[in-house]
Amino acid sequence: MRVRDENKELSIRERAVEMLVAEGFDGLSMQKLAKVAGVSPATIYIYFKDRDDLIIQLWVGEMKRMMHATLEGFDPNMSFEEGLKVQWLNRAKFYIENPATAHFMEQIKYSPYYEKCRGKIDKKFLNAMGEFVHNAIKRKELVKLPLEIYWAIAFAPLYQLVKLHMSGRGMSGLEKFELDEKTMNQTLKLVIKALRP
Amino acid sequence: MRVRDENKELSIRERAVEMLVAEGFDGLSMQKLAKVAGVSPATIYIYFKDRDDLIIQLWVGEMKRMMHATLEGFDPNMSFEEGLKVQWLNRAKFYIENPATAHFMEQIKYSPYYEKCRGKIDKKFLNAMGEFVHNAIKRKELVKLPLEIYWAIAFAPLYQLVKLHMSGRGMSGLEKFELDEKTMNQTLKLVIKALRP
DNA sequence: AATATAAATGAATGAACATTCATTTATATT
DNA sequence: AATATAAATGAATGTTCATTCATTTATATT
Numbered sequence: 466m467r468v469r470d471e472n473k474e475l476s477i478r479e480r481a482v483e484m485l486v487a488e489g490f491d492g493l494s495m496q497k498l499a500k501v502a503g504v505s506p507a508t509i510y511i512y513f514k515d516r517d518d519l520i521i522q523l524w525v526g527e528m529k530r531m532m533h534a535t536l537e538g539f540d541p542n543m544s545f546e547e548g549l550k551v552q553w554l555n556r557a558k559f560y561i562e563n564p565a566t567a568h569f570m571e572q573i574k575y576s577p578y579y580e581k582c583r584g585k586i587d588k589k590f591l592n593a594m595g596e597f598v599h600n601a602i603k604r605k606e607l608v609k610l611p612l613e614i615y616w617a618i619a620f621a622p623l624y625q626l627v628k629l630h631m632s633g634r635g636m637s638g639l640e641k642f643e644l645d646e647k648t649m650n651q652t653l654k655l656v657i658k659a660l661r662p
Numbered sequence: 663m664r665v666r667d668e669n670k671e672l673s674i675r676e677r678a679v680e681m682l683v684a685e686g687f688d689g690l691s692m693q694k695l696a697k698v699a700g701v702s703p704a705t706i707y708i709y710f711k712d713r714d715d716l717i718i719q720l721w722v723g724e725m726k727r728m729m730h731a732t733l734e735g736f737d738p739n740m741s742f743e744e745g746l747k748v749q750w751l752n753r754a755k756f757y758i759e760n761p762a763t764a765h766f767m768e769q770i771k772y773s774p775y776y777e778k779c780r781g782k783i784d785k786k787f788l789n790a791m792g793e794f795v796h797n798a799i800k801r802k803e804l805v806k807l808p809l810e811i812y813w814a815i816a817f818a819p820l821y822q823l824v825k826l827h828m829s830g831r832g833m834s835g836l837e838k839f840e841l842d843e844k845t846m847n848q849t850l851k852l853v854i855k856a857l858r859p
Numbered sequence: 860a861a862t863a864t865a866a867a868t869g870a871a872t873g874a875a876c877a878t879t880c881a882t883t884t885a886t887a888t889t
Numbered sequence: 890a891a892t893a894t895a896a897a898t899g900a901a902t903g904t905t906c907a908t909t910c911a912t913t914t915a916t917a918t919t
Binding site: 516 | 875876877878879880884885886887888
């Protein structure tokens with residue numbers, strides 16, 4: 466039997482993310498995608514059931530990449546300050562090196578597709594996170610609070626800065642803005658200050 | 663001459679936001695919108711130039727509403743703690759009372775439409791914000807930092823909590839989550855702790 | 860009451876859409 | 890070398906899309 470050309474699926478996935486970021490959900494058409502990916506429209510349906518499935522599988526793949534990157538060198542038993550720093554820097558690095566992926570994942574979050582994606586978040590990741598927070602509270606390195614508040618304070622500011630970094634402009638939309646190491650460390654310090662007992 | 667029926671434009675706007683939130687950008691069609699708004703497709707083109715213009719004008723209108731709500735009772739000369747609290751609570755209240763608007767505004771932020779919207783943010787609003795931060799730093803009530811970091815720490819966590827509140831579920835996607843007054847005050851306290859010198 | 864004007868319409872138009880299908884092609888197995 | 894099998898395709902299908910247009914309707918002005 467003829468064998469699958471794995472470059473084809475990869476090409477479809479990469480171009481689809483690019484197209485979604487550049488043109489939005491209403492700009493992603495199967496025929497245009499086929500053309501830029503260098504395949505026949507029908508070929509897309511060999512790898513994905515339909516347009517919805519394509520978008521969801523895209524998210525699953527990119528999410529896996531991001532979690533892998535985030536947990537590099539991380540251990541739930543690390544001290545709070547160390548563990549938070551590792552995750553912060555990993556995540557920031559990944560987002561900055563993969564701006565299209567970063568944008569795509571945020572795009573999905575506020576779309577009706579998210580309901581179909583959220584159930585597929587790797588439980589291992591959530592467990593590692595829960596354990597880390599639990600440990601830190603037990604050791605009195607972290608003020609006692611619900612996982613949601615922890616998450617909101619610890620990572621939401623990072624997303625916000627990455628968003629500004631990607632747009633390349635600051636608050637007023639006029640000056641330039643770049644998320645450099647200094648800005649990152651300055652923010653991380655404030656976040657740790659907020660969360661330490 | 664015949665006179666415009668202002669209920670028609672309002673109905674179009676309201677239904678369009680609802681439809682965008684429920685079905686996403688690729689779910690908003692002019693013909694479906696006309697049907698649920700109770701007008702002819704051609705009528706939409708009396709009030710809006712085309713589909714793009716409709717979406718942008720929608721954002722302009724909702725943004726105006728949100729800024730008005732956010733600045734209620736606010737004065738740039740307030741003490742930092744007081745001013746931040748007023749804005750936090752106003753914004754949280756508005757988002758919770760207008761979940762569709764809140765969702766729509768985030769949806770736009772990660773879409774190609776945002777580039778066409780961002781230039782239309784009211785300068786008065788940005789100026790009031792800049793002045794408030796400037797005053798607070800001068801009075802030594804706020805640690806000295808760029809407007810971007812201030813914004814990221816001060817408001818990004820709120821957005822994150824509102825997002826969870828709107829989805830009705832917590833981090834793991836299983837338990838319920840509600841952004842109640844206690845949660846809000848607890849978070850606001852931590853934010854102020856991070857930002858005070 | 861007559862007129863002028865812009866609002867409002869339903870039907871029509873052509874383009875773009877997602878998806879399918881009959882056919883061809885490449886390769887792993889025999 | 891022959892066969893079986895799934896990958897890959899281009900063209901075709903029927904649907905839905907944004908937008909326009911000729912016509913009708915309501916009202917402010919005369």
